[in-house]
Amino acid sequence: MSAETRSLPVVQEEGIPGEPPEAAVSRRAFLQTVAGAGAAAALAACDVDSALRRHFKELSKEEVARLVEKVKRDHEARFGKKDWQVTARSPMPGVEFGYGLDLSRCIGCRRCVYACVRENNQSRHPQVQWIKVLEMDKVRGVDVIESDAYYEADAVPRPGKFYMPVQCHQCRHPPCTKVCPVQATWTEPDGITVVDYDWCIGCRCCMAACPYGARRFNWAAPGIGAGEVNPHIAVLGNRVRPKGVVEKCTFCIQRTREGRYPACVEICPVGARKFGNLLDPQSEIRYVLENKRVFIFKEELATRPRFYYFYAT
Amino acid sequence: MRANRIAVFLRGCARLVSRGGRWYFAWLALLGAMIATGVAGYARQASHGLIATNMRDQVSWAFYIGNFTFLVGVAAAAVLLVVPAYVYAWKPIKEVVVLGEMLAVSALVMCLLFILVDTGSPQNMWHIFPLLGTPNFPSSLLVWDAIVLNGYLVINVTVVAHILYRLFNGKSYDKRVVVPLVLLSIPWAVGIHTVTAFLYNGMASRPYWNASILAPRFLASAFCSGPAILLVLFQVLRKTTGFPISDEAISKIAEIMSYAMFVNLFLLGAEVFKEFYSATEHSVYTRYLFFGLHGHHAIVAFAWIAVSCSFLAFLLFVVPATRRNIYTLNLGCALIFAGVYIEKGIGLVIPGMTPDTLGEIYEYTPTATEWMVAAGVFGVGFLVYTLLVKIAVPILDGRFQAGMEVPLEAAPEAKPAH
Numbered sequence: 243m244s245a246e247t248r249s250l251p252v253v254q255e256e257g258i259p260g261e262p263p264e265a266a267v268s269r270r271a272f273l274q275t276v277a278g279a280g281a282a283a284a285l286a287a288c289d290v291d292s293a294l295r296r297h298f299k300e301l302s303k304e305e306v307a308r309l310v311e312k313v314k315r316d317h318e319a320r321f322g323k324k325d326w327q328v329t330a331r332s333p334m335p336g337v338e339f340g341y342g343l344d345l346s347r348c349i350g351c352r353r354c355v356y357a358c359v360r361e362n363n364q365s366r367h368p369q370v371q372w373i374k375v376l377e378m379d380k381v382r383g384v385d386v387i388e389s390d391a392y393y394e395a396d397a398v399p400r401p402g403k404f405y406m407p408v409q410c411h412q413c414r415h416p417p418c419t420k421v422c423p424v425q426a427t428w429t430e431p432d433g434i435t436v437v438d439y440d441w442c443i444g445c446r447c448c449m450a451a452c453p454y455g456a457r458r459f460n461w462a463a464p465g466i467g468a469g470e471v472n473p474h475i476a477v478l479g480n481r482v483r484p485k486g487v488v489e490k491c492t493f494c495i496q497r498t499r500e501g502r503y504p505a506c507v508e509i510c511p512v513g514a515r516k517f518g519n520l521l522d523p524q525s526e527i528r529y530v531l532e533n534k535r536v537f538i539f540k541e542e543l544a545t546r547p548r549f550y551y552f553y554a555t
Numbered sequence: 556m557r558a559n560r561i562a563v564f565l566r567g568c569a570r571l572v573s574r575g576g577r578w579y580f581a582w583l584a585l586l587g588a589m590i591a592t593g594v595a596g597y598a599r600q601a602s603h604g605l606i607a608t609n610m611r612d613q614v615s616w617a618f619y620i621g622n623f624t625f626l627v628g629v630a631a632a633a634v635l636l637v638v639p640a641y642v643y644a645w646k647p648i649k650e651v652v653v654l655g656e657m658l659a660v661s662a663l664v665m666c667l668l669f670i671l672v673d674t675g676s677p678q679n680m681w682h683i684f685p686l687l688g689t690p691n692f693p694s695s696l697l698v699w700d701a702i703v704l705n706g707y708l709v710i711n712v713t714v715v716a717h718i719l720y721r722l723f724n725g726k727s728y729d730k731r732v733v734v735p736l737v738l739l740s741i742p743w744a745v746g747i748h749t750v751t752a753f754l755y756n757g758m759a760s761r762p763y764w765n766a767s768i769l770a771p772r773f774l775a776s777a778f779c780s781g782p783a784i785l786l787v788l789f790q791v792l793r794k795t796t797g798f799p800i801s802d803e804a805i806s807k808i809a810e811i812m813s814y815a816m817f818v819n820l821f822l823l824g825a826e827v828f829k830e831f832y833s834a835t836e837h838s839v840y841t842r843y844l845f846f847g848l849h850g851h852h853a854i855v856a857f858a859w860i861a862v863s864c865s866f867l868a869f870l871l872f873v874v875p876a877t878r879r880n881i882y883t884l885n886l887g888c889a890l891i892f893a894g895v896y897i898e899k900g901i902g903l904v905i906p907g908m909t910p911d912t913l914g915e916i917y918e919y920t921p922t923a924t925e926w927m928v929a930a931g932v933f934g935v936g937f938l939v940y941t942l943l944v945k946i947a948v949p950i951l952d953g954r955f956q957a958g959m960e961v962p963l964e965a966a967p968e969a970k971p972a973h
Contacts, residue, residue: 293678297682297688297689300689368606374913376913376914385836385914386910386912386913386914387836387839387910387914388914389913389914391913391915408913417758417759417760420694420695421691421694421695421696421697421757421758422691422695423683423690423691423695423697423698423701424679424682424683424688424689424690424691425689425690425691426682440679441679441682441689442675442676442679443674443675443676443677443679443680443682443683444605444674444675444676444677444679445670445673445674445675445697446615446616446673446675447695447696447697447754449612449615450615450616450758450760450761450907450908451757451758451760452760452912453759453760453912454912454913455612455613455911455912455913455915457612458612459605459612459615459675460604460675461604461605461606461608461610461611462603462604462605462606463604484676485604485675485676486604486605486674486675486676487675487676488675543759543760
């Protein structure tokens, strides 16, 4: 295990306190680290299989394993031999992820934006970014109409401005999953709203419905160089997307379900980003919610986000 | 035996559409060229992705969906015209029903095609079907829309096919089949436009759409645009085929349209008042539409053209002298068509998404590819209507029945138009 892997686990490896260990183990997700080539050979000739496969939630454990194999083969075919780690971990019981962003700390450097692009295999050509940082006037407060997402500055923060990064709010009442005509997007028990990229029809209802501008469409086939691709991928997360489907922030599902922080949290140079388990009273996110002044973006829409803005100072 | 009769009917239809004069084939050639253009545009879009359009994450629905919305209105209103045909006991009631329902069929074909070309992964479309896929019912309004639009298509195809098939075999249509279906199609027509309005209306993230006045406005504008198209069609058919509709019926339709346009303008006024008097943050979308925002004016001219067209048409139709005059009547129809096309197309979709939910202004204008694909879809729709009319008119007026030769292209020139 590298040092990176141990960056402050958000769940205990031993399972959830108060839960029988065998239950925790049986419901514990399986990590399918792809190594053996036996299954791959058996599945060499079933691309039709993926086009005709059933909804992700209807797949059996074995079918998910086959899908994981297939995703690995597809990536290897496109990007070549790498240390591919393809996962389809289930949510961990007793975990509901929450996110806090300290508006008084954020300096608008956009390191989170680019760390997210690298981690989550967003398209470089054309550019896709899951996080958008808005520059706002201090005297106007949070006023999106007057905000600027394309600020160019020699140095940040600029005088008189503050910065508000926006990404998926992982709502408890998500308007996006409600409108999807084919249930291609849904909220997992740990609070992460995911997209089944093979199931999405690309109608973009969810993009119209999202009040946070958090969803991105693959207007063209994603352009990513073999040297740029992150080989640690989750099937419902950062695997390279096909053309014509919607994608979004998953709280770095490939990391957080393994007990690691999202890439944006790790990279933030000023510690403005906090992440943890809302169900764990000892977690940092719970401390933030209970002790700081929290602000819910577009609270009047009753989406009940798991993403909180706060002012620590 | 029955299969044999159906085969005779279908062969008769094929004979009808395969014969015609020079102008008929010239028209078909034009439609063929439009469709070929559309196929070329779509091939480009399919290989590059929807990046061939000017839609982007900020404005993620645009020209295609605007056309779809407008055409749902046409499909709905064509059938709603059956109501005045019954109320005023117009003589060619059967013809009004058939022509209206055929227009609905053509409009629906275009609606479904516009949805299809707007879809990023059309190969996954089967996921919306029950049993095969996982339709998100009853939560997703797009599933509702798919149900009501396809149901409406089935109803209208059934009625048209039944009437024509019976007449072709020298029998009158079965009232037990047609009357309930026509009566069902009227509330269903209201339904397709209401559900389509709710598709937008339900998005709390877009204040421009999230207004309860939206569905009533959809219906009011549809009651203008649908009859405008039928009025022109009735006149064309009266000229070319001797279709028996009186001047009085035409001016009655125009009168109904003037009321509809009044309601449409009134509802628009109610929205404009609320937006500009209260002047909250939610009024930016209407401001962008009519005045532009932060130096962005791409659709301002269109917005004012639409309002002017609709208002002028209202004046032309509300004054009895101008709605009886054939020239001002047709001018009014053209103005209504233009006004509602802009209002329910870019005037509805673009300001709903500009500025986007995070305040960004992305100015959208369609690409050449989008125009080409749209031309292709309209080509298919016009072709469907042309062929249906070509089949229906000789059967409706009794010139073509089982065992007869294909009649002459047009009614005798000497026959008075009405």
